[in-house]
Amino acid sequence: QQQVKQSPQSLIVQKGGISIINCAYENTAFDYFPWYQQFPGKGPALLIAIRPDVSEKKEGRFTISFNKSAKQFSLHIMDSQPGDSATYFCAASMRQTGANNLFFGTGTRLTVIP
C-alpha cells in the first residue's frame, strides 16, 4: 500500500515553462514533506522540504505548496530548464526517536525540452 501517491508518472515541459508535480497522503501523523531530485545513475538528493505549519516554501525556482486539510502537496518548478530534467520524488515522514523513516512516492520523470 503506497503511503504517498504521486502524479504524473512522467511530464514533458518546454524550456521556460512551469512544471507541476502533485502528491497526496493519508497518514495525518506525517510532519515532514521533502522532495528529492535524482539524475540517472545517481542517488536521490534533497531539493526542498516543508513542514505542515506553513502553506508554501520557496527556494529559488522551486516552490512547495502544502494543503494540510486536503492532505496534498505539490512541487512547482518555475522557468524550467533542460538541466532540471530528472526524476522527482515526493516523500513524507513522521518524527520518531532517533530516525525519520521516509515514505516515497513512485516518482515523476521530468523532461524539459530546449
Add this chain to the structure above:
Amino acid sequence: NAGVTQTPKFQVLKTGQSMTLQCAQDMNHNSMYWYRQDPGMGLRLIYYSASEGTTDKGEVPNGYNVSRLNKREFSLRLESAAPSQTSVYFCASSEVDSGFTDTQYFGPGTRLTVL
C-alpha cells in the same frame, strides 16, 4: 569528505548465492538506512539503524539482514538471493535533531541482478 559510499557499484548473482552490500558515511551521522528502488515503485525502506547498536525493520525487510558495524558502517546482507531481489540498492544517512531539517544523504547505489 566523501559523504556516503557504497560498494560494489554493480553485482550479478545466481539464485541462492549470498552477498553483502557495504555502506559507509563520513558525516558522523547517527542514523543510517537501506532502501531498494524498483521501476514504478519509488524507494522502499528495507532496514534502518537509528543509532549505533540498534537496527529495525522497514517496509520490505524479508530476505535481508543488516549489521551496524560501528557509527560509520551499515551493511546489508542477502543470505539466499532471489530474482525478486533484483533492484538498485541505496544507502542513506541522516542526523535527526530538534531543528527543521531531517535531510537524508544518499549514496550512489548498487545495481544488483539476480539470475
